[in-house]
Amino acid sequence: MEATQEIIDRIAYLQAELTKYGMAYYVKDQPLVDDATYDALYRELEELEASYPQYQTEDSPTARVGGIILPGFEKAIHEIPLYSLSDVFTKEELFAFDQRVQKTLGYEPKYVCELKIDGLSISLTYEAGRLVRAATRGDGTVGENITENIKTVQSVPLRLPQEIDLEVRGECYMPKASFLALNQKREEEGLETFANPRNAAAGSLRQLDSKITASRNLSTFLYTLADFGPLQVTTQEEALVHLGELGFRINPEHHVCHSIEEVWSFIEDFHDKRSELPYEIDGIVVKVNEFAAQNSLGFTVKAPRWATAYKFPPEEAVTTIEDIDWTI
Numbered sequence: 576m577e578a579t580q581e582i583i584d585r586i587a588y589l590q591a592e593l594t595k596y597g598m599a600y601y602v603k604d605q606p607l608v609d610d611a612t613y614d615a616l617y618r619e620l621e622e623l624e625a626s627y628p629q630y631q632t633e634d635s636p637t638a639r640v641g642g643i644i645l646p647g648f649e650k651a652i653h654e655i656p657l658y659s660l661s662d663v664f665t666k667e668e669l670f671a672f673d674q675r676v677q678k679t680l681g682y683e684p685k686y687v688c689e690l691k692i693d694g695l696s697i698s699l700t701y702e703a704g705r706l707v708r709a710a711t712r713g714d715g716t717v718g719e720n721i722t723e724n725i726k727t728v729q730s731v732p733l734r735l736p737q738e739i740d741l742e743v744r745g746e747c748y749m750p751k752a753s754f755l756a757l758n759q760k761r762e763e764e765g766l767e768t769f770a771n772p773r774n775a776a777a778g779s780l781r782q783l784d785s786k787i788t789a790s791r792n793l794s795t796f797l798y799t800l801a802d803f804g805p806l807q808v809t810t811q812e813e814a815l816v817h818l819g820e821l822g823f824r825i826n827p828e829h830h831v832c833h834s835i836e837e838v839w840s841f842i843e844d845f846h847d848k849r850s851e852l853p854y855e856i857d858g859i860v861v862k863v864n865e866f867a868a869q870n871s872l873g874f875t876v877k878a879p880r881w882a883t884a885y886k887f888p889p890e891e892a893v894t895t896i897e898d899i900d901w902t903i
């Protein structure tokens with residue numbers, strides 16, 4: 576059915592407005608409208624796009640409901656490897672890491688500390704500002720193509736504010752509250768429950784039916800610009816700020832430290848705060864901030880020499896309320 580210009584404009588307006596509201600709610604965690612307002616506009620867009628499918632765009636907010644059922648996952652080659660991190664478990668090992676870094680650089684660098692989210696590493700590729708591929712880390716060189724599933728994760732932008740080519744990496748995770756609700760529902764349905772939010776996120780992302788992924792309330796935190804494209808950034812801190820400006824969800828708990836002692840107090844601080852976070856973390860990632868210094872330090876076969884992960888002991892399991900025996 577042909578659409579009048581008024582209808583075409585209304586569809587474009589609704590797509591842009593609902594994308595803006597979605598970004599505010601899912602990326603910035605700062606809702607602009609209440610749910611009823613959002614739902615009414617969303618229903619109007621669904622009806623208009625159903626009547627005029629020629630105007631339903633790939634990056635419309637209605638494109639996130641999933642529905643593709645894949646026969647299997649295609650392989651995804653990572654041109655730039657997704658490196659892993661060397662782990663440290665004690666203050667002494669952390670300070671030894673700093674000593675090795677200083678020996679190579681000849682000076683004490685600034686470090687940036689980031690939370691290590693207990694989720695699944697993902698890589699997102701954009702061409703001319705549009706999401707064209709999402710992949711799991713796999714072995715760092717070959718992962719699985721999970722583009723259809725990632726499109727249902729509301730915090731992942733389907734389109735960037737600039738028509739640039741870019742590759743970014745980060746974590747896809749399931750918030751603690753979603754994990755508890757999912758397990759409670761699975762228990763009621765007599766299904767096997769997930770052991771922890773990380774397994775629940777992995778199980779949700781590796782679904783062949785993207786409608787199931789869409790129902791699992793997954794979220795993301797991005798932390799690496801792998802292929803900067805035209806962006807000029809010289810430090811990891813700048814890269815995080817840039818990722819936020821591009822519309823990616825960035826974990827706010829990143830902090831530039833001017834000494835390894837400061838890194839250690841950040842680690843101690845978060846060891847205590849950990850149980851209050853709405854997501855699980857398994858450590859703190861410490862990175863030399865300046866990219867020039869990172870380049871001097873380079874990589875081992877597996878991991879960068881300019882970063883390490885201070886690992887926390889496993890957190891006491893996220894219990895469900897029912898599990899707590901109040902009689903003792």
Ligand SMILES: CC(C)(CNC(=O)c1ccc(Oc2ccccc2)cc1)c1ccc2c(N)nc(N)nc2n1
Binds near residue numbers: 659744801
């Ligand atoms: C540091 C890096 C390994 C990412 N960095 C890279 O993957 C990476 C890859 C090629 C790079 O540069 C190259 C470019 C072209 C060719 C070869 C290397 C630089 C960084 C990493 C890994 C896991 C992380 C995690 N779980 N949480 C946080 N918060 N940060 C993390 N950071």
